Amino acid sequence: MNKLNRNDACWCGSGLKYKKCHMDQDLYLEKLSHQVGYEIPRDIIKSSEDIEGIRKASALTREILDMVEEKICAGISTEEVNKWVHEYTVAKGAYPAPLGYHGYPKSTCVSLNDVVCHGIPNENTIIKDGDIVNVDVTCILDGYYGDSNRTFMIGSVSDKARDLVETAKECLRRGIEEVKPFNTLGDIGFVINEYATSKGYSVVYDFGGHGIGNEFHEDPFVPHIGERGEGMILLPGMTFTIEPMINEGVPEVEIWEDEWTAVTADGKLSAQWEHTILVTENGYEILT
Numbered sequence: 002m003n004k005l006n007r008n009d010a011c012w013c014g015s016g017l018k019y020k021k022c023h024m025d026q027d028l029y030l031e032k033l034s035h036q037v038g039y040e041i042p043r044d045i046i047k048s049s050e051d052i053e054g055i056r057k058a059s060a061l062t063r064e065i066l067d068m069v070e071e072k073i074c075a076g077i078s079t080e081e082v083n084k085w086v087h088e089y090t091v092a093k094g095a096y097p098a099p100l101g102y103h104g105y106p107k108s109t110c111v112s113l114n115d116v117v118c119h120g121i122p123n124e125n126t127i128i129k130d131g132d133i134v135n136v137d138v139t140c141i142l143d144g145y146y147g148d149s150n151r152t153f154m155i156g157s158v159s160d161k162a163r164d165l166v167e168t169a170k171e172c173l174r175r176g177i178e179e180v181k182p183f184n185t186l187g188d189i190g191f192v193i194n195e196y197a198t199s200k201g202y203s204v205v206y207d208f209g210g211h212g213i214g215n216e217f218h219e220d221p222f223v224p225h226i227g228e229r230g231e232g233m234i235l236l237p238g239m240t241f242t243i244e245p246m247i248n249e250g251v252p253e254v255e256i257w258e259d260e261w262t263a264v265t266a267d268g269k270l271s272a273q274w275e276h277t278i279l280v281t282e283n284g285y286e287i288l289t
Contacts, residue, residue, distance in 0.1 A: 023048070029238075037183075037234050045221070046238035047214055051145070052279060055214040055240055058095070058140055059147030059277045059288035065089050065138050066151055066289075075130040075156050079111040082136060083122035090140050098139035098146055098217050105261060110137040110150075117205055117246050117254050117263040117271040130156035133166055135273050139217065146213050148242050149289035150275040161249065162270055168200045169247040169272035176225070176243045180278055180285035184235050190227025193245045205246035205271070207254050208263070213277055214240045237282050244275030 005012060011022035026048055034041050047055065068089055069082060087108035090097045097108035105121075112120035112135040113128065120126075120135075128134055137150035152166050172193045179188040194204045210223030221233045225245040250269035257264065265271050279286040 033236055037236070041236065042220070044215070044219065045212070046236060047240055047279075048238075051214055052238070052240070054143055054145035055147060055277070055279070056288050057147075058142040058145040059149070061090075061093055061095055061142050062138050062140050062147035062149045062277075063289045064093075065140065066136065066149060069136050069138075070151065070153065073128070073134065073136070073153050073155070075128055075132070077128055078124050079113070079120065079122035079126045079128065079134075080124045082111050082128075083107045083109050086136070086138055090138075093140075093142070095140040095142040098141050098148075099137075102217060111135070112137070112262075112271075112273075114270055115265045115268050117248070117265060118208060118273065119261040119263055121259060121261055128155055131158050131162070132156075133158060133162050133270065133272055137273075137275065145215065146217055147289055148213050148217075148275065148277050150244065150273060152272045152274060162272075164200070165202065165247060165249055165270055166272045168197060168202055169245060170274045172197050172204075172225075172245040172247055173243060173274040173276065176245060177276065177278060177285060177287065180235060180243075180280055182235060182237050182280060182282065185227075185230055185232045186221060186223055186235070187227035187231030188229050189243060190224045190232070191229050193243075194226040197245070197247050203248045203250065203252035205248060205252050205254060208244075208246060210242040210244045210275070212239070212241045235280050237280050239280040240277060240288070242275055242277050244273060246271055246273045 005019045007020040100108045132155045135152045139148040175192045176189045212219030250267040253266040254263045277288040
């Protein structure tokens with residue numbers, strides 16, 4: 002980090018003096034860097050202002066998913082779900098982050114059954130009784146991002162589908178429980194993979210969680226398979242998603258010609274749950 006005097010202009014370009022802006026945060030990062038043995042990038046640790054913005058965006062994302070949960074049912078198209086999400090997001094003064102992201106054409110991802118993630122909503126895909134449907138929502142509110150998804154069970158789902166969905170949710174819960182200062186990303190991946198495989202399922206390794214807050218996707222990458230004690234050390238002020246994708250069969254995926262839709266390589270079911278997480282001084286806060 003460049004050393005500044007207290008009365009210099011802050012490096013962030015705010016126009017404020019360093020002592021009135023990022024000085025305290027930089028001193029905190031310097032202290033943590035000494036503890037972990039390497040320099041921590043400034044953008045990994047969020048300021049209190051950033052955290053409050055991410056918290057508000059994440060609360061809206063949760064509100065949008067609550068709305069979807071109340072309305073989703075058999076007989077509607079995935080495009081109708083997309084319309085609900087788009088209209089609700091905009092009405093709240095926010096913007097749907099997926100829309101236009103690297104060319105993605107819709108405001109949410111809706112992934113049915115063997116679609117692992119990034120399913121593109123359309124008028125022709127009709128949700129049916131017995132389907133499992135993942136809806137992934139990310140909103141941008143006042144420049145901050147909140148990201149979450151849930152897998153909904155529609156009507157009378159099979160026992161195997163219900164068990165898969167519940168296992169994916171439990172994998173998320175166990176992963177979150179590993180979030181605390183000076184644990185590692187490997188601790189998160191370890192418990193997720195351990196539980197999923199104990200139930201006879203596999204964990205998708207081509208996709209993972211990610212840092213989030215000031216941008217849609219930031220460092221670090223959060224793998225859902227790992228070894229205890231390995232990977233980046235978790236520090237207070239980090240915000241990232243945990244979003245394990247659990248497959249009934251093999252962990253490999255294939256990508257459709259639309260260059261977005263990822264499906265299981267063997268055509269079997271997949272389920273996913275996601276939250277945006279803040280590392281606190283004593284553990285974690287689920288922001289979504």
